[in-house]
Amino acid sequence: MKLTLGVVGRLRAGPEKDLASDYMKRAATLGLGLGFSPVELIEYNPKNKTGKPAASTAVLGTLAPGTLRIVLDERGKDIGSADFSRLLARWRDEGCAHGTLLIGGADGWSDEMRQGADAVLRFGAWTWPHRLVRIMAAEQLYRALSILAQSPYHREG
Numbered sequence: 656m657k658l659t660l661g662v663v664g665r666l667r668a669g670p671e672k673d674l675a676s677d678y679m680k681r682a683a684t685l686g687l688g689l690g691f692s693p694v695e696l697i698e699y700n701p702k703n704k705t706g707k708p709a710a711s712t713a714v715l716g717t718l719a720p721g722t723l724r725i726v727l728d729e730r731g732k733d734i735g736s737a738d739f740s741r742l743l744a745r746w747r748d749e750g751c752a753h754g755t756l757l758i759g760g761a762d763g764w765s766d767e768m769r770q771g772a773d774a775v776l777r778f779g780a781w782t783w784p785h786r787l788v789r790i791m792a793a794e795q796l797y798r799a800l801s802i803l804a805q806s807p808y809h810r811e812g
Contacts, residue, residue, distance in 0.1 A: 656690060656691050656692070656743075656746065656747040656751055656752060656753065656754060657691070657692045657695070657752060657753040657754070658682070658686065658691055658692070658694045658695070658743070658753075658754055658755075658756070658796060659694070659695045659696070659697055659753070659754070659755040659756070660679065660694065660695070660696050660697070660755075660756050660758070660789075660792055660793060660796065661697045661699060661714065661755045661756065661757045661758070662696070662697070662698050662699065662757075662758045662789055663698075663699045663700075663710055663714065663758065663759050663760035664698065664699075664700065664760055664761075664785060665698050665700060666698070666786060666789060671786040671787070671789070671790060674790050674793075675696075675789045675790045675793045676696075676793075678790065678793035678794045678796070678797045679694050679696055679793050679796075679797075681797045682694040682793065682796045682797040682800050685797065685800045685801060685804055685806070686800050688804070689747075689800055689803050689804060690747050691743075691747065691800065694796055697717075697755075699713065699714050699717065707759075707762045707763055707764060707765040707768075708765045708767070710759065710760050710762065710764075710765075711759075711764050711765035711767055711768040712765070712767075714757065714768070715767070715768065715771075718755060719753060721751075721752060721753065722752075722753045722754070722755050723746055723751055723753065723754040723755065723773040723774075724754075724755060724757060724768075724771065724772040724773050724774075725754060725755065725756045725757065725772065725773060725774045725776060726757050726759075726764055726768055726769055726772040726774070726775045726776070727756065727757060727758050727759070727776055727777060727778070727788065727792065728759065728763060728764050728768075728769055728775050728776075728777060729763065729777055729780075729782070730769065730775065730777070731769075731774075731775040731776040731777035732774075732775060732776055732777065733776075733777060733779060734776060736795060736798050736799060736802065736809060737802055737809075739776070739795060739798075739799050740798070740799035740800075740802035740803055742774065743799050743800075743803070744803055746773075754773075756792055756796065758785070758788055758789060758792055760785075761785070778791055
């Protein structure tokens with residue numbers, strides 16, 4: 656199964672980009688032995704498209720048919736890392752070819768993006784800066800694969 660982290664906007668060079676890239680590389684390496692192809696990062700830059708509907712439509716238009724959409728949104732469901740890991744494993748085992756974890760822009764996602772998603776998740780009730788959400792999403796992809804690999808990286812309580 657192919658995994659993609661899709662992000663509206665670009666991240667400038669700096670420590671946040673370096674840390675997110677490090678987690679993406681770790682996830683790519685670990686995923687190979689678990690039936691996941693290397694995790695890919697796609698930065699969507701919908702030119703002259705502002706607001707939820709325009710950005711959502713622009714991103715939806717780039718996704719291949721059949722791509723599972725995991726939408727990060729403030730109205731999403733809170734799940735733990737182990738549950739996220741099980742969700743990815745279930746989709747992989749069901750033969751899903753591609754899943755994309757999507758981070759919206761400053762305005763978030765439209766109703767259309769959320770309603771058609773395979774999962775709508777959030778990182779709690781707090782508001783997080785876009786740069787940190789990218790790092791957190793990359794880390795959670797790595798953590799989910801670590802759980803599947805039974806790596807000591809993730810330790811339950």
